[in-house]
Amino acid sequence: MKKLSANQLWFIFSILSLSIIGIIAIHCPLRGDEKHIIDTIKLFTTDLSFKTIKDYPEVTPPLFYIIYALWAKIFGSTIESLRIFTLLIALITWQLVFYLISLFVNKNKDSFLLSLLVIINPYFFGTSIFVFTDMLTIMFSLSAVILFLKDKYYLFLIFSSLAILCRQYAIIFPLAIIVFSIINLFIKKPINRRYIFGTVLTFLPLLVLFFVWGDILPVSGMRKWIVPAKNFYNISYINTYLTFSVVYLLPLVIYFIYKSIGLNFLNAGIAVIICLTFLQFPSQPSAATLMQANIRTVGFANIAFVKVFGENSLMLKVFLGILLFIGCYVNVILIRYFLIDIKNKIYDKKMILVIVWILFLLIMPFSYQVWEKYLTMVLPFLMLSIYLLLDIEHTKIKVKL
Incomplete structure (x- = not known):
């Protein structure tokens, strides 16, 4: 057979x-x-x-x-x-x-x-x-x-x-x-x-x-x-997507940090600065969600965390802050390698994976709505970007065209 x-x-x-x-x-x-x-x-x-x-x-x-x-x-x-x-x-x-x-x-x-x-x-x-x-x-x-x-x-x-x-x-x-x-x-x-x-x-x-x-x-x-909103561009949405992308790719993210890359203090330092910046714009539901449905979370994972730690509790804020830091840390590594490839003139089509993810983070804050669900369309690209960096010789990986 x-x-x-x-x-x-x-x-x-x-x-x-x-x-x-x-x-x-x-x-x-x-x-x-x-x-x-x-x-x-x-x-x-x-x-x-x-x-x-x-x-x-x-x-x-x-x-x-x-x-x-x-x-x-x-x-x-x-x-x-x-x-x-x-x-x-x-x-x-x-x-x-x-x-x-x-x-x-x-x-x-x-x-x-x-x-x-x-x-x-x-x-x-x-x-x-x-x-x-x-x-x-x-x-x-x-x-x-x-x-x-x-x-x-x-x-x-x-x-x-x-x-x-x-x-x-x-x-x-x-x-x-x-x-x-x-x-x-x-x-x-x-x-x-x-x-x-x-x-x-x-x-x-x-x-x-x-x-x-x-x-x-x-x-x-x-x-x-x-619904009329205060901000034309909602930076808090970037916080949301960085935070909850870690949740939905958690097994790969943990393996990525622990097994292959490890803790790099320069990357961690940059991630801390970015994380502290985004903490000034905490993850929160859109004005439309609050007004039309009176929903005070941004999705399933957020609901689960609220039930575990309590709404607006210090423990919830600390936990979300840790997830945000991890998201920032992983993205710092991705973007640094992306820039290294450009510097070395390595223009492989796998660059598309990172570009899609970056554009998602930059463009979605224009939306009137924020929701964990919107991550579904870009998670395959972020996931592949992370996976490909697990190979130390990642620049040698070629798309099978």
């Missing part, structure tokens, strides 16, 4: 896992944003027209609702039907996660474990069954990055545009390609010049929507969801 490949084993594992998730959760009551998302899908199902695209009660672009509406027209718009569609999208996305990781990781066992670390995130489980916009966005975003790594230029442009037309924050992926291409411009000028100008085109569909909406969001969605 022929031995199954790593891809086949992961596919079988995915089928079994998603089947179990589906059996357990298919009939669960609506979760969080599902109600208004499903209502909007039904709106697009009954009236898929320019008028609906011009104004609908959401703040995300219309492609997600259009795709789900097309499914609903054929298979019905019941909760169960829409959740089955989410499961199918998740099945594809799980395969893309494994494939992306396998491009950089030579050991099948490590590829499997790293993929498992991504999908055991409770938010990844949740978005694999419930009707949220995340899984479709992640599927398109992973596809775009993989196509870039494979030099499939036109397909990359298409899938980048599709991702942005599901969620605006997916703009970080084409922006990462632009940043990498600018860094690498003087090495392969014609190729990277093409990527720079071509990637800019992926923003055009969103710009067209701005023109159609007459604003950066649909009018009804803006009135319903946007």
Whole structure:
């Protein structure tokens, strides 16, 4: 009997896992944003027209609702039907996660474990069954990055545009390609010049929507969801994502610090300074979350810590501060190695992994919302960045293109 490949084993594992998730959760009551998302899908199902695209009660672009509406027209718009569609999208996305990781990781066992670390995130489980916009966005975003790594230029442009037309924050992926291409411009000028100008085109569909909406969001969605905030740029969001990225990648982070890199006093000193700076902007829910849902945490992990240590307790602040320091320490190492590669003119495509993560940290503070869930789209890239540094000769690691 022929031995199954790593891809086949992961596919079988995915089928079994998603089947179990589906059996357990298919009939669960609506979760969080599902109600208004499903209502909007039904709106697009009954009236898929320019008028609906011009104004609908959401703040995300219309492609997600259009795709789900097309499914609903054929298979019905019941909760169960829409959740089955989410499961199918998740099945594809799980395969893309494994494939992306396998491009950089030579050991099948490590590829499997790293993929498992991504999908055991409770938010990844949740978005694999419930009707949220995340899984479709992640599927398109992973596809775009993989196509870039494979030099499939036109397909990359298409899938980048599709991702942005599901969620605006997916703009970080084409922006990462632009940043990498600018860094690498003087090495392969014609190729990277093409990527720079071509990637800019992926923003055009969103710009067209701005023109159609007459604003950066649909009018009804803006009135319903946007809450005036004190700050245009929320530095506390960076604190949140640095802190809770450590939680969701904790096994790898511990192994990274203890086994391979160890404690470097220069890196630790820089991390302390950064950590003390971000402690001036403590992790906290957005104004929209507080006003609309009266939720005082930023996600599952935050809720668990509050229950253990108590809300606003000194122990909670100390514990979150320790996690923030660890996050700062790991990121100092990542960025230092990234800068060393640039200094040594080592322009490997693995640089994309770090660039995506940095852009996520820099761009998400513009959002009206902060939530641990948003980490799901970038954790595979941060995780791979950390894993690749476990090899002392990390600069010799090449993507299997």
